[in-house]
Amino acid sequence: MSQRTSPAPTIEEVRNLLRAVIDPELGDNIVDLGMAGDITMADGIVTIGVKLTIRGCPLRAQIQKDIRSRLEVHPWVQKVKIDWGEMTADERSAVMTRARWNARENATDTAVPTSARVLAIASGKGGVGKSSVTVNLAAALAAAGKTVGVLDADIWGFSIPRMLGMPDRLEAERVEGSDKPKIIPNERRVGNGLLKVVSTGMLVEDEGTALMWRGLMLTKAVEQFLNDVHWGHLDYLVIDMPPGTGDVQMGLARMLPRTDLLIVTTPAVSAQKVAIRAADMARRSFLRVAGVIENMSAFECEHGTSYALFGTGGGQALADEIGVELLGQVPIEPTVAAGSDAGEPVVLTGTGIAAQVFLQIAASIIEDTPDVEDMAGCSARDGDVAEVGVTVRRTQDRPA
Ligand SMILES: Nc1ncnc2c1ncn2[C@@H]1O[C@H](COP(=O)(O)OP(=O)(O)OP(=O)(O)O)[C@@H](O)[C@H]1O
Ligand SMILES: [Mg+2]
Structure with missing residues (x-):
């Protein structure tokens, strides 16, 4: 076993990490839902008791994966063991009361819905293609029929409105259940799916307006995009991060x-070293890295000759170093840049690699x-909700 220099987390720290594990069906984290039980720690091994609503819950594998990846970001943790249990009928009823309360909250809340998977596109340095990856992934997810929020968190270096061909100014409106106006994202249909987009580029007069926001204001702006936007239903929220690490990433980790x-990197080994900083920052702010994307990989000319303009191997090396998958290698292709300039992501029009x-x-x-949706029945939701029969009327009645 490798030598551990960092101290063991406290039980409270472990519980905080576990608060990032959401039961997607019940729409809340496993700690506040009462699913996480005893936590013990010894020799780099965390053992945690987890009670499922029913034993054969099909979400079990997902919850297990989430618990592991959330806890393993802590440098002390070498291994995570889970003792699975099943809730009693009373415990299940209590969870259902809480889930109902959440469902009600989400119906009127404009914050990002708990059912949405949140993906932030980050890198250690600028110009590696974060925004290009953001718009192309968002468009591809929408083309697959998904509803995809796009949040341009590059507050003063915004580029999303142009890249998606969505220059319109954002409007605010009063929406049901809220006492102050909410920002309505600009929408664009893509196949059977939908993009819902917010960017400071949609707030300023024109693309040339310089925004000199720093520190707290950056975090505040992102916070506003997370909380004061009427997102409605979302399957995914894709966030285009500003270059480097810092306030926005820390703010996001908190919110x-x-x-x-x-994490996006170019194939150059120097870029990969910088990208590791983004991964380090993720580790310190306890965000999970879901994968690496290598962009600007070898350019292939029309005669089939490959030119590795920015080197090779950086993406795989980075993925190996942080222990995640290399999700893909996007070659340099003029159509990628042309598509972004024209507001038509290449994924919607191109046939190239x-x-x-x-x-x-x-x-x-x-x-x-x-x-x-496919996993309905995991929590025996229908029967239990009927049994509980509790109506929660006001937010201050939030069940403990
Ligand atoms: N695979 C690619 N092939 C060709 N051009 C690309 C590719 N990826 C990105 N580009 C171009 O490289 C430039 C930088 O890309 P992009 O703006 O997406 O990077 P970024 O990481 O978001 O930059 P910043 O850090 O400034 O926000 C853009 O002009 C873009 O069109
Ligand atoms: Mg960018």
Whole structure:
């Protein structure tokens, strides 16, 4: 066993990490739902008791994977063991009361719905293709019939409105259940899916307006995009991060701890070293890295000759170093840049390798995301909700 220099987490720290594990069907984290029980720690091994609503819950594998990946970000943790249990009828009823309360809250709340998978596209340095990856993945997910929020968290270096061909100004409106106006995302249909997009580029007069926001204001702006936007239903929220690490990432970790980072790097070894900083930052803020995307991989000319303009191997090396999968290698193709300039992501129009790789990455993300609708019955929801029969009327009645 490797030598551990970092101290063991406290029980409370473990519980906080577990608060990022959401039971997608019940729409809340496993700690507040009362699913996480005893926690013991010894020799780098965390053992945690988890009670499922019913033993054969099909979400079990997903919950297990989430618990592991959330706890393993702590440097002390070498291994995670889970003792599975089943709730009693009373415990199940209490959970259902809480889930009902959440469902009610979400119906009127404009915050990002708990059912949405949140993917932040990050990198250690600028210009590696985060925004290109954001718009192409979002468009590919929408083309697969998903409803996809796109949040341009690059507050003063925004590029999403142009890249998606959505220059319209954002409007605010009074929505049911809220006492102040909410920002209504701009929408664009893609096949059977929908993009819902917010960006500071949709708030300022024109693309050339310089926004000199720093620190707290950046975090505040992102917070507003998370809380004061009427997102409605979302399957995914894809967040285009500003270059580097810092305030926005820390703010996101605090506000949406279930965010998964996708780290973009170029194939150059120097870029990969910088990208590791983004992964380090993720570790310190306890965000999970869901995978690496190598962008600007070898360019292939029309004669089939391959030119590795920015080197080779950086994506795989980074993925290996942080212990995640390399989700894809997007080659340099002029159509990627041209598509972004024209507001038509290449994934919607192109037939080249870049478009295909973006489609494959989107497909693997969909495959890796549990479909809550298909798993109905896991919590024996219908029977129990009927049994509980509690109506929660006001937010202050939130069940303990
Ligand atoms: N695979 C690719 N092939 C060709 N051009 C690309 C590719 N990926 C990105 N580009 C181009 O490279 C430039 C930088 O890309 P992009 O704006 O997506 O990077 P970024 O990481 O978001 O940058 P910033 O850090 O400034 O926000 C853009 O002009 C974009 O069109
Ligand atoms: Mg960008």
